[in-house]
Amino acid sequence: MLRWYPAAMALRRTSRITGVVTSRFRLGEADRVLTLLSPERGKFKAIAKGVRKPSSRLGGGVEPFAELHLGLASGRTFDVVTQVQSARVWLGLRGRLGSSAVAWYAAELVERATSEEQPEPALYDLLLRAWDLLESGAADLLVARWTELGILDAAGHGPELDACLDCSRAPLEGEELRWDAEAGGIRCATHGEGAPLSSDALRLLRALRRFAPEELAALRLPAAALLEVDRALRGSILALYGREPRSRSFLDEVMA
Numbered sequence: 001m002l003r004w005y006p007a008a009m010a011l012r013r014t015s016r017i018t019g020v021v022t023s024r025f026r027l028g029e030a031d032r033v034l035t036l037l038s039p040e041r042g043k044f045k046a047i048a049k050g051v052r053k054p055s056s057r058l059g060g061g062v063e064p065f066a067e068l069h070l071g072l073a074s075g076r077t078f079d080v081v082t083q084v085q086s087a088r089v090w091l092g093l094r095g096r097l098g099s100s101a102v103a104w105y106a107a108e109l110v111e112r113a114t115s116e117e118q119p120e121p122a123l124y125d126l127l128l129r130a131w132d133l134l135e136s137g138a139a140d141l142l143v144a145r146w147t148e149l150g151i152l153d154a155a156g157h158g159p160e161l162d163a164c165l166d167c168s169r170a171p172l173e174g175e176e177l178r179w180d181a182e183a184g185g186i187r188c189a190t191h192g193e194g195a196p197l198s199s200d201a202l203r204l205l206r207a208l209r210r211f212a213p214e215e216l217a218a219l220r221l222p223a224a225a226l227l228e229v230d231r232a233l234r235g236s237i238l239a240l241y242g243r244e245p246r247s248r249s250f251l252d253e254v255m256a
């Protein structure tokens with residue numbers, strides 16, 4: 001005997017997951033499509049229906065910079081968010097323009113480095129630590145650089161900071177170097193071209209890699225070195241992704 005089940009009911013699986021929103025766009029009158037990052041599931045998209053209506057139950061729950069417990073139902077194209085509960089909220093970020101610009105930027109860097117439906121807990125942790133740093137008042141620009149270097153290292157494109165890429169000679173104290181964003185690392189003046197990299201900038205790069213994020217707040221370095229490191233890592237991120245992150249121009253505007 002044939003029995004009929006409504007297709008939607010038969011196919012709908014539900015799940016519960018912990019994750020953060022890394023980007024979102026509006027859909028139709030009142031919906032949003034969220035890109036979510038979860039330590040167990042990697043990157044995936046879900047639709048929050050009716051979330052832009054004032055009466056929405058999900059409403060405030062899917063704000064950015066929060067770790068969420070989500071109830072999901074599998075849908076035709078995207079999962080559908082059925083329940084939201086905030087587990088942790090980085091409230092300080094929302095109130096500071098500079099910090100929230102870096103927080104969105106960090107979210108985009110991590111989102112792009114994470115594969116669809118592939119658990120990458122280390123990248124997830126990197127993003128949450130970046131948000132923690134911003135929340136605790138570490139300098140916004142230092143956190144941006146720390147996140148960039150963390151992404152490069154995690155993606156297996158960590159730049160060489162200890163020796164010239166060509167002759168493997170360790171730089172001398174005060175030696176002016178060159179930065180090779182494509183190959184990833186430093187070169188001595190004999191083997192490199194392009195913009196110079198001062199020993200202060202190299203020291204900052206090494207510190208960003210070596211120190212626990214909590215210690216970053218104590219770093220005091222010349223503004224010129226921070227600018228050099230900004231330019232160097234910007235080049236490396238561009239080499240990694242093939243184009244600038246979308247949120248970078250907003251960050252530049254806020255920081256100008």
Ligand SMILES: [Zn+2]
Nearest residue numbers: 164167188191
């Ligand atoms: Zn060399």
